[in-house]
Amino acid sequence: QVQLVESGGGLVQAGGSLRLSCVASGVSFSQCHLGWFRQAPGKEREFVATSRRSGGLTSYADSAKGRFTISRDNAKNTMYLQMNSLNAEDTAVYYCAADSDSSWSPQGYGMDYWGKGTLVTVSS
Numbered sequence: 001q002v003q004l005v006e007s008g009g010g011l012v013q014a015g016g017s018l019r020l021s022c023v024a025s026g027v028s029f030s031q032c033h034l035g036w037f038r039q040a041p042g043k044e045r046e047f048v049a050t051s052r053r054s055g056g057l058t059s060y061a062d063s064a065k066g067r068f069t070i071s072r073d074n075a076k077n078t079m080y081l082q083m084n085s086l087n088a089e090d091t092a093v094y095y096c097a098a099d100s101d102s103s104w105s106p107q108g109y110g111m112d113y114w115g116k117g118t119l120v121t122v123s124s
């Protein structure tokens with residue numbers, strides 16, 4: 001059974017930083033494209049960032065470019081999202097996801113497995 005578990009969310013002041021982590025069991029991240037998504041209150045879930053399983057390629061939503069960095073440690077079966085210069089619009093539940101069997105999508109389409117999310121609240 002595949003399980004993805006996020007951690008690292010919390011309350012942070014505007015301008016601050018957080019690093020989210022996502023650890024997996026039942027699937028090898030080295031074989032997966034990975035992604036981070038978020039859902040703000042009253043809004044639909046949206047793409048944040050994705051990492052291709054090989055070649056080191058990454059892609060970001062415009063809202064994340066220059067502020068967020070997705071990374072992975074395949075040996076630890078863990079992925080990360082470093083978030084800097086946070087603002088109130090970044091307040092959301094953040095979800096990690098993995099895609100084990102399709103072509104990589106720079107928009108994060110096709111994810112097979114999802115975590116339950118971690119809440120990030122940015123106070124202004």
